[in-house]
Amino acid sequence: MNVTRFIASKLEFKSRAALGSTAISAFVIILSTSILSGFKHEIYKSISAQCAEINLYSEDKTFPNESTIRTLKNDRRIESVQEALIEPAIIRKGNEHIGVILHNTDKIESGIIIPRSLSANLNAEKGDTLLSYFVADKVKIRKYKICEITEDPALLEKNTILAYIPSKDLRRVKNYTTHEVQCLEIRLAPHLRNRKSIDRIAPELGYSTGLQAITSTSRFPAIYDWLEILDANVLLILVLMCIVAAFNMVSGFLILIMRSTSTIGILKTLGMSTNQLMATFMRLASKNTLKGLLIGDMAAIILCLIQSKTHIIKLDPQNYFVSFVPVHIDPGDILLTNLIAWACVMIFVLIPARRISKIDPASSTKGETL
Known part of the structure; x- marks a missing residue:
C-alpha cells in the first residue's frame, strides 16, 4: 500500500464545519445551475414554440420556392421549418x-x-x-x-x-395557393437557441435565401438580457460558494495539522519527506472535499427531482415567464462544477499544507500518535 494513502487513512478529520460548508456550497451551486438551466430550457422552448427563433420574410411579397425550403430543412442547425400564415x-x-x-x-x-x-x-x-x-x-x-x-x-x-x-x-x-406563405418560421436545434447563435445564424440564412430575417432576440431583447444577468449571478454564486468552502476547509486543516504536530515530527524523524507529508494531508483534504461535494450533490439532485415532478414551488408567469421554478439536471454541468469546486478547495488547502515544512521534529515532543 502507498505510504501516504496508509497514513491518510489513519488520520481523522473531525471538522464538521468544513465538511458541512462544502456540502452546503455544493448544494447551492448545483441548485443554482440546475434552476438557471431550467429557466433557459423552458424560456427557449416557449420562444421556439410561439414564434420561432428566426422568421424569414419576403420584402417584395414574393414567396420562397420549394428548393429554398428544402435547402433550409437539410441544414443541420435547423430543427424545423414551418410555412407560417x-x-x-x-x-x-x-x-x-x-x-x-x-x-x-x-x-x-x-x-x-x-x-x-x-x-x-x-x-x-x-x-x-x-x-x-x-x-x-x-x-x-x-x-x-x-x-x-x-x-x-x-x-x-x-x-x-x-x-x-x-x-x-x-x-x-x-x-393563398398551396405554396404561398407570409413567412418561414425557422426553429433552431436546442443547443443553438441562445442569443449568440441566433444573431450569427440569422444573417447567414437571410443572405442565402434572399429573405429578410427577423430574430427572437430583436423581438424579446429584455428576456435575453435577463437570462444573461442570471448567468452572471450564478457565476457569482459559484465563486462565493467555492471561497466559503475553501475557507472552512483551510480552517479545519490548520486545526488538524496543529493537532498532528507530534505525529508529523515522528514521521519526519522516520525519514518521510516534507513532500510526502504534504501529499498525505492533501489526499485527506481531497477525500473530505469529495465527500462534502457528494453529500451536497445528492441533496440538490433529490430536491430538483421533487420539483421537476411536482412543481411544488410556484412562480408568477407575468414576472418570470413560467408558472413554476423550472429545473434541468445536466450531468455534464454537475461534473464540471464539482471539478471546479474541488480544484478551488485543493488550491486553497495548499496554504495550511505548506505549514508542514516549518515543523521541526526536534521540538515536536508532545502530541498524539497514529
Whole structure:
C-alpha cells in the first residue's frame, strides 16, 4: 500500500464545519445551475414554440420556392421549418366576442386550438363551437369546434391572444395557393437557441435565401438580457460558494495539522519527506472535499427531482415567464462544477499544507500518535 494513502487513512478529520460548508456550497451551486438551466430550457422552448427563433420574410411579397425550403430543412442547425400564415379575426360565442390572432398549424385537421384565457372569457369548453369573423375586403365567417385548450403563452404582449387553426383553412380564407406563405418560421436545434447563435445564424440564412430575417432576440431583447444577468449571478454564486468552502476547509486543516504536530515530527524523524507529508494531508483534504461535494450533490439532485415532478414551488408567469421554478439536471454541468469546486478547495488547502515544512521534529515532543 502507498505510504501516504496508509497514513491518510489513519488520520481523522473531525471538522464538521468544513465538511458541512462544502456540502452546503455544493448544494447551492448545483441548485443554482440546475434552476438557471431550467429557466433557459423552458424560456427557449416557449420562444421556439410561439414564434420561432428566426422568421424569414419576403420584402417584395414574393414567396420562397420549394428548393429554398428544402435547402433550409437539410441544414443541420435547423430543427424545423414551418410555412407560417397569420390573420387577425374576431372570435364569437353567444354575445361575447374577442379579437385574436389566428396562426396556422399542421397538428390538427379541423377545429381550433385556443388559450385558457380565451376559453374563460368566452365561457367555452372543449367541444364547443365558435364563430370566426375575418374582416378584409369582404367579411368571411367560419365555424370551428374547440379541439384543445392550452395554457396562455407568457411571452406575448398583454391583450394579445393567439389561437391556431388548420393551415388549409387559413389558406382558403386568405386566398393563398398551396405554396404561398407570409413567412418561414425557422426553429433552431436546442443547443443553438441562445442569443449568440441566433444573431450569427440569422444573417447567414437571410443572405442565402434572399429573405429578410427577423430574430427572437430583436423581438424579446429584455428576456435575453435577463437570462444573461442570471448567468452572471450564478457565476457569482459559484465563486462565493467555492471561497466559503475553501475557507472552512483551510480552517479545519490548520486545526488538524496543529493537532498532528507530534505525529508529523515522528514521521519526519522516520525519514518521510516534507513532500510526502504534504501529499498525505492533501489526499485527506481531497477525500473530505469529495465527500462534502457528494453529500451536497445528492441533496440538490433529490430536491430538483421533487420539483421537476411536482412543481411544488410556484412562480408568477407575468414576472418570470413560467408558472413554476423550472429545473434541468445536466450531468455534464454537475461534473464540471464539482471539478471546479474541488480544484478551488485543493488550491486553497495548499496554504495550511505548506505549514508542514516549518515543523521541526526536534521540538515536536508532545502530541498524539497514529
